Amino acid sequence: MSIYQNILKAKKEGKKLLAVLIDPEKIDIENIPLFFEKVHQSIATHIFVGGSTDKNNQTKNVVIAIKNVTKLPVILFPGDVTQITNTADGILFLNLLSGRNPEYLIEQQIKAAPILQKTTLEILPTGYILIDGGKETATLRVSNTKPISQNNKELIKNTSKAGELLGKKLIYLEAGSGAKVPVDASIISVVKNNLNIPLIAGGGIRSKKQLENAFAAGADIVVIGTAFENDETFFNQLKKQ
Numbered sequence: 382m383s384i385y386q387n388i389l390k391a392k393k394e395g396k397k398l399l400a401v402l403i404d405p406e407k408i409d410i411e412n413i414p415l416f417f418e419k420v421h422q423s424i425a426t427h428i429f430v431g432g433s434t435d436k437n438n439q440t441k442n443v444v445i446a447i448k449n450v451t452k453l454p455v456i457l458f459p460g461d462v463t464q465i466t467n468t469a470d471g472i473l474f475l476n477l478l479s480g481r482n483p484e485y486l487i488e489q490q491i492k493a494a495p496i497l498q499k500t501t502l503e504i505l506p507t508g509y510i511l512i513d514g515g516k517e518t519a520t521l522r523v524s525n526t527k528p529i530s531q532n533n534k535e536l537i538k539n540t541s542k543a544g545e546l547l548g549k550k551l552i553y554l555e556a557g558s559g560a561k562v563p564v565d566a567s568i569i570s571v572v573k574n575n576l577n578i579p580l581i582a583g584g585g586i587r588s589k590k591q592l593e594n595a596f597a598a599g600a601d602i603v604v605i606g607t608a609f610e611n612d613e614t615f616f617n618q619l620k621k622q
């Protein structure tokens with residue numbers, strides 16, 4: 382079954398998915414086997430690999446090291462075209478729909494097309510929507526775009542729907558890595574109730590309670606990175622039953 386079919390199946394069955402985000406600039410490759418012992422004891426179902434930047438071009442090496450120790454699907458979540466590597470299983474092919482910077486609306490995608498054509502990566506077209514998380518995150522700096530205010534639910538809802546109507550397979554509501562406040566549950570539920578495709582939420586989720594809130598509001602996949610980077614014991618709170 383493809384990555385996407387699995388996500389659709391989980392959505393249909395109401396099974397919630399947790400993606401652990403690994404930033405190649407922040408993880409120590411030597412630490413990957415130990416880190417994954419914890420991942421495997423937890424409810425994590427997917428691994429996302431990416432960051433706003435990857436100055437030392439470590440994405441490929443990190444993905445290889447991860448693939449050596451896990452059977453979980455490894456999906457690229459690239460900050461730009463240089464982070465594409467065929468060693469992963471799939472890629473979130475992102476459109477920054479909340480921004481008005483052509484570089485992230487179409488230029489990067491044009492640069493990526495001939496590279497992706499030569500890979501066996503499963504491509505997951507994803508509408509990526511930046512929402513104000515109370516902090517200027519790397520995503521904002523690098524993309525040079527403004528996030529949508531959490532007060533502007535209508536715009537977030539309509540942007541998400543536009544993504545679905547454009548043919549995206551996933552919508553990702555992003556408060557930004559290390560956000561002070563995650564995307565509010567009320568926003569997740571407004572978007573969810575108006576959407577037919579699976580919904581991803583991430584940014585600033587640091588507790589089990591926040592994770593459960595995002596799931597209860599309607600997120601099909603929640604992404605957590607910083608909380609695991611800062612404190613691997615967080616995995617202990619998310620143990621498989």
Ligand code: 1GP
Pocket residue numbers: 402555556557558559560582583584585586604605606607608
């Ligand atoms: C960032 O949504 C992800 O792109 C995860 O954010 O690092 O804050 O968990 P955190």
